[in-house]
Amino acid sequence: TEVLHQLSIENSVLELNGFKKIKHVCLTTEAIKRFLKKFDQFYIVLNQYAVHIPYEDQPVILIDSVLDRFGQVKDDASQELLHLRKSILKVKSSINKSFSQALSRYAQADFLDEIRESVVDNKRVLAVKAMHRKKVKGVVMGQSKTGSIVYIEPQQTLEFAQELSSLLYQEMEEVKRLLKWLTNALRPFITELTQYEEFLIQVDVWHAKAHYAYAMNGVRPVITKERTLQLIKAYHPLLFLDHQKQKKKTYPQSITLDQNSRIIVISGPNAGGKSITLKTVGLLQLMTQSGLLIPVDPSSELCLFKRILTDIGDHQSIENHLSTYSYRLKQMNYFLKKCQKDSLFLIDEFGTGSDPELGGALAETFLEEFYAREAFGIITTHYTNLKLLANELPYATNANMLFDAQSLEPMYQLFVGEAGSSYTFEVAQKNGIPYGLINRAKKKIAGGKVRFDKTIANLQKERSGLRHLSKSLKEQEQSAKVQAEELAQTQQKVQEKLERYQEVFDANQRLLILGRKVDQLAVRYFNKWTKKGLLDALFKLVMQENSKRTPKTKLQALGDDPKNGALQKASSADAKCTEKQGKDQSKPNSGNKKQAYDQELKQEVAQLRASKRAKKQKEAEQKPEEEVVFTLGDRVRMIDGVAVGTIDKIEKNKVIVNYGTFTTTVKKDYIEKL
Template identity: 40%
Template sequence: MLKCDPQTYKDLELEKLQDILREYCIGPSALQIVDQLKPVKNNDELIKFLNQTNELVEIRREAERFPRLEFEELKSEIKMLPVQNASLPQESFARIRMASVMVNSLIYFFNKREEDFPNLYELLSGVEYTKDLINKIDEIFDKHGKVKDDASEDLLRVRQQMQSVKRHIHSTFDRSMRKYLKKGYLSDTKEGFFDDRRVLAVLSSYKREVNGQVVSNSKSGNVTFIEPGETIPLNNEYEQLLDDERKEIFVILQQLTFEMLAYLPLIKAYQQVLTKLDFINAKSRLALLLDANLPSINENKEMELIDCYHPLLKLNNKSLGKNTVPQRISMNKDARMLVISGPNAGGKSITLKTVGLLQLMLQCGLLVPLHPNSKMCLFDALLTDIGDNQSIVDELSTYSYRLKRMRHFLNVSNENTLLLLDEFGTGSDPDLGGALAEVFFETLYDRKSFGVITTHYANIKLKADELPEAINGCMLFDTETLNPLFRFSMGQPGSSFTFEVAQINGIPKKLINKAKSKLDHKKVKMDELLHELQKEKSYLNRLTKEHILAQETAEEHRQFYETTKKKYDQKLQNLKDRAEETSKFVSLGKKLQQFINDYKVRSKKKNSNADLMQEVKKYIAMEKSKIEEVKQEVRLKKQANKKKKTKKVKDQYNQAKIKVGSKVKMISTKQTGEVEEIKGEDVTVLLGFARMKVKLSQLIWVSD
């Protein structure tokens, strides 16, 4: 399990990704998981969680008709069902039915897709496709969620009586209203409702003339609402019938609740599956938002982050309509301490935070925004020292805080630790602080730790160049305008461009030269050398890009020429074929004309054309034989080409050499792995911790 302290979570701003995840959650259980989001304890579980999310992302990206997640959690139902003589409320049965329909649709979707999405399919292993729950609930409830009249004989009888009484109430009330309306006792509104009972709207001056019970008055007092005396007993009877209906519904639901108890394990499984899928769905939607992928996960300590982004920076830039420059960062056992240098505001801290947040995301089970051909590994600890963390409460200065933090790092760091140290060694006298920082750097290096460090100290840059398992890197600047390019480059330290930035911001050259004279000559010379190196590297990069562009352009023209040539060669061949065919038809026509000319029409001799007809038959047989020969030749040629093509493909990728234990590469993704099992054309490949079943034709043999 990746161990992080609260400061690391704060420095890497994991809570901002949690805020996005919360928006995508449906139920409170998934929200609770997001609130407690931490690195996964078990590595096997982590790989499973990552694969589950990746499979759902794959389904979304391929625009498959995945069921829309619609459900309500069943916690209260699971709690109530075992209670003796309990009766679930009507809405609980609606929730159970919705869950059953949802799970059934998921099982149907994954039917016969277990090989394509094995981890999501496994998620449904504890549930089964059944309509028993749905059918039992549908026997009692109609499509509007109301208990059906025929749910029981007693309920049907009560509701029939209710309808009869209701009709009697309306007819009696209407008769009474017509009577008082005729006498002119009623207001313009004629009637109203009070406690779901119809009442007469009587002008207050006539209220004593109307037989009934006063129930209310209008605000002005001009109208008095009276329930007619004739409908009062009928309404009372209806109230009693309503009470009978409620009692009967309770009995029905109590019986249905008892029947649901037999399905309690299945209902619990529904709750578990849907809440897990809710969280997986939230993670997949975050991955789609960030254009995130699952990298190859190595057992050995190696990172190859291709086209990676800081997710929060990318989202912010996207909202502002700005482009985010992708980075490529590599770390391994031969380059495990990465020292990033260069001027301020060039992107050093963002690059450092990118490595840290992507590692934290991965070990929390989230996909990360990088190219799918990237490689990552797992660490046991991730520790950060980023930004100004003065503590007024503890009376700690920035430097004191950093020393306290460094002491902790020195105590816990080992070969399974990833350290992120921003502005390493700052906060004190540059010479003294730099010396102490160098000692810290050496100590952490000796502990075999992995680390990303940003610094301006020349001695740290030099030390990284001296140590065999450390490497320098820098953030590139435009050497003409001194504007940051926000691109990271491995292999050399960066200049701080201190004097150049000062000059471009209007500081007089006289003052700059005076400042240079106060520095050690070697230090100034080194900074100038770094400046020149970066300038030359930028120039070489530009030449390389131009060369690559020229090669691509030449290749495009070559392909266009070959395509055009092939097209015209095909046209020429078609014309030749047509000419040959025409010539053949002309020859056939001449021969047939000769037969016609030789045919004797008015000959008195019997069978005078017998020899001619024999010759015609012989000629036709010969032509048919030629046609059959051509057809057979075409058939054999096609078969030979097919075998040649199959052999060529196999020879090209050396697929005949692939066996258990071979190192292979996937043609589509370029990921490298080891063959674990071969069954005919199906091959199981181990990609880091992940296993994948692919066809033999999708692999390239690399080595044994």
């Protein structure tokens, strides 16, 4: 900013450091714009902001034409400067050569001291012994502290030194001319340079906000247009970061201000966290309105205030002749002028600095006035009259910082809804005040005051006990809930495993029964050797088995057919079997525990079968049936069968299927089209 201000002044000349800063600003701006454009999908908003900053590379080109990468004027910045610097190098070489010759000659003559030479005013000089000073031609530049050595610039180098001084002066003038030209060349770009600087400042601010938010786990709360300030698990940012470094615990606070609770009066012990809570609310509100993320729960809600009025800390001043109470009255006068409905006021130790009764009465009047203006506010106090007033006003409430009376340690937790005791004597006892003095102090105050404070303290103790009990009950309830869920999951797994086992058992039983029937047919065939009867019996057996695999809707239709005696017999057999199982299960069990367990298991299996049968029937009923049209030559098979045949003839609801070695007549409902 200072460099650009100097650049805006007509006929001004920037220093070398100023040009380096301008070049750095330009290159940084260009690098950030290029980066944001490359990663546009990740930085959409930032890139949109950067696109509106037009980049001009001419300032960098102009600076590079005069200065090198170290920020010094280049030799070839102009032909004149190049010629001068070559001449300077040549003269310096002549000076060194002539000085070396003089050094060699006088050293041989033993006119020089052991150190032989030194440097004075950036010039090489001969270290001549004092006794030979008149024998060496040249200009005396000084002598040693003891006076034994005289420093002389030899006559041979004087002429070259004068020429060098002239060249250096000309070089300096040429550098000034070049810097003035460069300054004038950059002046037309002052608008662009100002934009670059503002862009970098904005990016730096965003980076600082993001870095700070990351360090303190900041989030964006809900910004609402309604008059609500709800902070959930809010931390004081500075305290949180400081405790994080020291590995200490930081206690979050939750507090709410809304239309039903516009003003909160916080009371409680000293060093209990009242002022920190007050500062936390004010600081987080200011940070939010400044566009900073804050360390709160993401569900927190904040509205925006036009004014935030604070009176925190002791501001007495000797220079301004202000006492604590004078300053507070001055602040209250300012509050009365500015505090309105859209204001938030935060007052620490409201009413202190004067006589407790008189100061408390005045503070009570101020509080009533702020309440009448419908302003939002939080105050901390030890005054009883302010606690009582907050209890009487419908849209104000008390709050207190919890205190453990047994350990005499603050708990740093805010409890809204009740006033708190100041624990004056308990805190005094904790800080080492003799117990006898505390008792003497208790006798000096009114008994009613002691009883009132003691009552509040007892209520806080009872509430603390209830809070611990409630916490314990909630933990037990949570534990019972977890156990119930685990038990339900275990029962579900056992139920599923039992169903799988039962399905396997039923399948094996069906295969055993089918095997016995096939074995019986084999025995009959072995004894009678009649192929025709065997095929009829085998086909009848296959039909019976497939009828059991037919969907329920088809079984019901087939069961209604009086000609379908086989299916009716199978159904009646299943019914009798089920009825028999039911009767067996209903019989009183006089056996041992194992038999009772087996009986109970059978009942569960029967229930599983019934529920599974009902489920399949429901699915079959819900599934729409598609009417299949059969034609001559169609390849078909029995439902759930394996053998494939072709239709030779169709007669009403029956078809004749040719299996190659034999033909059979079946109903359409028994076959499926391939």
